Amino acid sequence: GAGVSQSPRYKVAKRGQDVALRCDPISGHVSLFWYQQALGQGPEFLTYFQNEAQLDKSGLPSDRFFAERPEGSVSTLKIQRTQQEDSAVYLCASSLGPGALNYGYTFGSGTRLTVV
Amino acid sequence: AQKVTQAQTEISVVEKEDVTLDCVYETRDTTYYLFWYKQPPSGELVFLIRRNSFDEQNEISGRYSWNFQKSTSSFNFTITASQVVDSAVYFCALSETNSGGSNYKLTFGKGTLLTVNP
Numbered sequence: 001g002a003g004v005s006q007s008p009r010y011k012v013a014k015r016g017q018d019v020a021l022r023c024d025p026i027s028g029h030v031s032l033f034w035y036q037q038a039l040g041q042g043p044e045f046l047t048y049f050q051n052e053a054q055l056d057k058s059g060l061p062s063d064r065f066f067a068e069r070p071e072g073s074v075s076t077l078k079i080q081r082t083q084q085e086d087s088a089v090y091l092c093a094s095s096l097g098p099g100a101l102n103y104g105y106t107f108g109s110g111t112r113l114t115v116v
Numbered sequence: 117a118q119k120v121t122q123a124q125t126e127i128s129v130v131e132k133e134d135v136t137l138d139c140v141y142e143t144r145d146t147t148y149y150l151f152w153y154k155q156p157p158s159g160e161l162v163f164l165i166r167r168n169s170f171d172e173q174n175e176i177s178g179r180y181s182w183n184f185q186k187s188t189s190s191f192n193f194t195i196t197a198s199q200v201v202d203s204a205v206y207f208c209a210l211s212e213t214n215s216g217g218s219n220y221k222l223t224f225g226k227g228t229l230l231t232v233n234p
Contacts (some may be wrong), residue, residue, distance in 0.1 A: 003160075031220065042120075042207050042224030043161070056214070056221070089159065095220075105222075107153075107161035 002026075004093050004108035010027045013082045021077045021111045025094030032075050033105065034067055035091040043091055047073060060100070082115045118143045120210050123224035129198055130233050137193045137228045139189030145169075149211040150184065150191045151222065157203045164206075165228050167191065198232045 005024040013019050025032050031050055035043035036059075045059040051072040060067070064082075069075040079086055089112045093105040119142040129135045141150065152164040165175065167184050175182050179196045195202055205227045213219040 029152055033220070035222075041224070042209075042226050043222075044224070045221045059221075091159075091161065093161075104163055104166060105161075106163075109158055109160040114158075 004094050004106050006020060006090075006108040006111050008111060009109065010112050010114075012116060015115055016081050017094055017115075018078065018080045019082055019113065021079075021090050021113070023075045023077070023092030023094075025072075025073065025075070025092070026096075026106055029094035029096055029106075030072075031068055031097065032095040033095075034075070034077050035093065036061075037089040037091055037110070039088070046077070046090075059092060079113075082113075084115045087113055089113045100115040118145075118210055118212050118223045120208050120223055120225035122206075122208055122228050123227045125226070126229045126231070128231045128233065132197050133201060133232075134179065134196050135198050135230065135232075137195075137206050137208075139231065141191065141208070141210045143189075143210060143212075145213045145219075147219070148214065149219065151209040151211075152182065152191075152193050153154075153207045153209060153224075154204045155207060157214060160211060161207070163203050170213045174180070195230075198230075200232050200234055203230060203232045 007022045032048040037043040047067045048056040049069040064080045066078045089110040091110045093107045121140045148169045150167045153161040181194045183192045207227045208214050209222040209224045211219040212221040
């Protein structure tokens, strides 16, 4: 597609519910990133994929967070047993090459998750 | 650890005023990249500029200009003759080099909300 597409745009979850957030990167982009943006804060790195390999998951805040990209294109960020502190905008970004610095990131519009 | 500080939380100006957004960073890397992104109300982060640590030339793009000074670890962004459409949150970001030498991870500042009033 022309840009990075994320769905749903908004998600309200009851505390304890599991959620799945989807990211469709730009076709052909090798690298995919997830960032978490709390209200009034800058985005914070969660995880990085190069094709289907998850090369860095150091930013995932707990073992309730899980990300996958099984075929090297679409990625899903799953949060189990959601808690109120998980409320944030989850941004996905993709990049043409490995790493991102020579190619730049393209960000999606994000999924705003509200846990009630 | 890397750090990016945007001391200005909110700035409000009247259209046609010039405005400068400050960014100060901390890093131990000798090779790094600095970025500015714009986040309009729609939520996506729009890339504005990337600068590597070896290039201290100032850059101008239309009404936008950037001043990179390694001596003060600053990478400030100026909008000349601001317009209402410039209203957004602006983020400064710094790349981070991991132990393997890859630098794909961005560290963002907290952002500056710019409001341009007609």
